[in-house]
Amino acid sequence: MVIEDDWDIKGPDEEKRPPMPEIKIPPMAGTVLRGAAIVLTVLIIFSVVFGSIFVSIGAGEVGVKFNQFGGVEDDELGEGLHIVPPWVSVTKYSVRSEVYTMTARPSEGEVIGDDQINALTNEGLTLGLDITVRYRLVAEDASVVHKNLGTGYAEKIIRPTIKSVIREVVSGHAAMEVYGEQRELVAAEMKDEMEAALLEDGIIVEEVLLRNVRLPEKVADAIESKLQADQDAQRMIFVKQKEQLEAERKIIEANGIANATIVRATGEAEALRLINQELSKNPKLINYKYIQMLEEQEVQTLIVPSDQGIILDATK
Known part of the structure; x- marks a missing residue:
């Protein structure tokens, strides 16, 4: 008794099917394909060993390159996909408008709890101010910011600058000037002072919002009586x-x-x-x-x- 394997049994249609044509690849094309395969294999090995060499920079971002052999590089990466050597790491920075808020409201601002700024007027009265500053990073200066301040530049430079400028500007005005109809003019003066202080660090101040002014209780009562x-x-x-x-x-x-x-x-x-x-x-x-x-x-x-x-x- 002879047992035939299934793959040895050919149907009538298979016996009539013509043989597959042989595909011939030109020698030059074969060399190119082999070279591309080798390069791709090397890139994959480098990516696995040293990290990804493909870097995607999103909308409203800029990439700062750090070379392991030379430090921070001056040419930033713009939006899109980039290929960088394995020994170069990229740190992304936002160049969109950002806000930094200092307020007495615990649920608002960058610091949890009462973060209101206290400042003295030229009369010696203490005012509490809620401030929101809108700013953005200059894309061309991102490498300088990364080198000098790092990713936490908001806490390192923006926060102390806000407090310093606010106190300096308020010290030159009376309480009613800050609290009353001249509030917008005082806010504009604060913006100019902050922009002059932060522009050298690669930061542009777009707007300063003087959101709330808290007066001393006695002064507030006197103002309320006067208004009445x-x-x-x-x-x-x-x-x-x-x-x-x-x-x-x-x-x-x-x-x-x-x-x-x-x-x-x-x-x-x-x-x-x-x-x-x-x-x-x-x-x-x-x-x-x-x-x-x-x-x-x-x-x-x-x-x-x-x-x-x-x-x-x-x-x-």
Whole structure:
């Protein structure tokens, strides 16, 4: 009995199938492919032994290269995929707008707890200030920042600069200037001072927000009382102006009525003058007007004094 393996059994279709054509690779192409395979293998070995040689820099980032044989390199890596030697490490820095907040609110800011800045005014009053600074790293200076400050540059340079500038600027102003209507001007002065101090370190200050100013309790109460008094005074001025306008309106109205009366009286007097003038010319005109009035009343019988004569048409 002969047992045949399954792979020895060929179907009728397989016996009729033509042999696969032989693919011939040109010698030059084969050499290139072998070289590429060798290079890829070497790169993979280097990546495994020394770390990845492929570095991806994301949007809004810059890469600072550190050469194990030469230190920090000045040419930063821009956005995109880069190939670097295995002995070069890359540290990524954000060049987008960042914020640093110092506030009394425990849930806000870079420091947990009360991180409000206390500063003295030129009057010797202590103000508490909540500050937010918006800044960004200059991409071309990232290698300098990495060399001089490192990745924690915000705590090393931005925080102390904020505190120093805030205290210096506030010391040149009165409490009401910082607290009141000039707050934006004070914030602009703080921005200019911070930008001048941080620009040499490769940091641009974009905006300083003076979010809240806490006054001493006695000063706050005094300001509240003054504001209330000002509001009461403004209210009284408004009431007085309203009453004055009402009085002026009544005077104008009375003058109008008086002028109208004068005009009407003048007109009536002129009418009487004209009537008297006509009567002086024709005394019987008044009898005629009187009879006309009676005719309009449909009077049937009329008694006229005998000495007045007949002034009606008897034919009617």
